[in-house]
Amino acid sequence: TDTDGLLEAGCSKEGRKDCADKSGCSESQILKWVNMCDLFRIKGVGEEYSELLEVSGVDTVKELRNRVPENLTAKMEEVNAEKNLVRRVPTLKEVTAWIEHAKELSPKVTH
Incomplete structure (x- = not known):
């Protein structure tokens, strides 16, 4: 499945349990991946920056x-x-844009 599919499937506690049951992964690992997919919705945030944010x-x-x-x-x-997670830390301007974009998006993940 792609990141949008994982976010949809795992956005609720019940969905994460179902994903965990089907995949053999723990619910906590599924939640970590779902949270990363949630952050991918922000323009400019990919795998490296989502990990740095986390x-x-x-x-x-x-x-x-x-x-x-x-x-x-x-x-x-x-x-x-x-921890040296990324080659370049995002600038204040980039982080400000991320936060503004986040304010425009509706929350997906529930606990």
């Missing part, structure tokens, strides 16, 4: 929309300096 404390569009751009950018710089 390690920085943001794993869904719903969480991203409530962040302060300056604080999140600083946190991602700190995390990347420690």
Whole structure:
């Protein structure tokens, strides 16, 4: 399945349980993947940046929309300096655009 399909199938707790049962993966692993797919809806966020966001404390569009751009950018710089997850940390301008885009999207993942 593609990322949109996984997001649709796993956006609810029941859906994640079903995906876990069918795949043999744990529900927590399915949730991690679903959250990454949720962040992929943001223009400019791919696999690397979704992982950096997750390690920085943001794993869904719903969480991203409530962040302060300056604080999140600083946190991602700190995390990347420690863990070296991406070659280039996103700029404040990029992070601000992500947050604005997140505010325009309706939440998909429920817990």
